[in-house]
Amino acid sequence: MKRFWILAAAISGSIISGTAFSSGNAQVGATKAVVCKACHGATGNSLNPQWPSLAGLGAGYITEQLQNFKSGKRPNPIMAANVAALTPQDMEDLGAYFNSLPNTGLQADPKYWKAGEKLYRGGDRSSGVPACMGCHGPTAAGNEPGKIPALRGQHATYVIKQLQDYASGARMTGPNNIMEVIAKRLTADDMRNVASYVKGIR
Structure with a gap:
């Protein structure tokens, strides 16, 4: 029980300590997003479930x-090739642009979302x-x-793939390795x- 609360406190501290805001220009980012849209969707809402939606991320x-x-x-051969020529300002502009787009939402699987809600909201x-x-917010708005x-x-x-990668150590990004710790404690x-639960949140 004590370790549970220590982890929760560490997570809260990590969020509070992050104070940097994007200095990107969304309008400029829109002119640089042509290649991105081929996979992530014309409106930042991906049609392929293996590729993330970037809208409002x-x-x-x-x-x-x-x-x-x-x-x-974060190893990924496809993304590494796509970002190779990007400058730091390009990245800021793309971040601002995709974040400015509305996420259209998806339909949660009715068989699983209730159990997912319990875990998401209560741990x-x-x-x-x-x-x-605690980190991603009550409406999963980040x-x-x-x-x-x-x-x-x-x-x-x-x-699911990202959680699996965190659990296996294939992905090691984020503040204080929090996601690796949490993901290792999650069952399939x-x-x-x-x-399934977050998929259906509007």
Whole structure:
């Protein structure tokens, strides 16, 4: 129980300590987003569940992930090639642009979303998993100052894959390795349930 609250406190501290805001220009970013739209959708809402929707995801988070792809901190051959020529300002502009677009939302799987809601909003003390909304917000809108991504309307397939990558160590990004710690405590059912829940949040 004590370790559960220590982790929750660490998460809160990480959010509070993140104070950087994007300095990107959304209008300029729109002119640089042609290649991005081929996979992530003309309106930033991806049609392929393996590729994330970027609309409303969070400007700072998008910028940071582009930086991670370019540096190799987040390995992905396709994204590495796409960001190779981007400047830091390009990344800021793209982040601002995609964050300015509305997420159109998706339909949650009725078989799983209720269990997902319970985990998202209340966590699981027995396994030491804090409530997801502690970082990602009660409506899964994320936390821009902390560069915590919005999860609402995101493809469940994509969210599950990211949780799996965090759990396996294939992805190691984010403040204080919090997501790696949490993901290792999630069961396959937990991942499916919470991913289905956030998929349906409007």
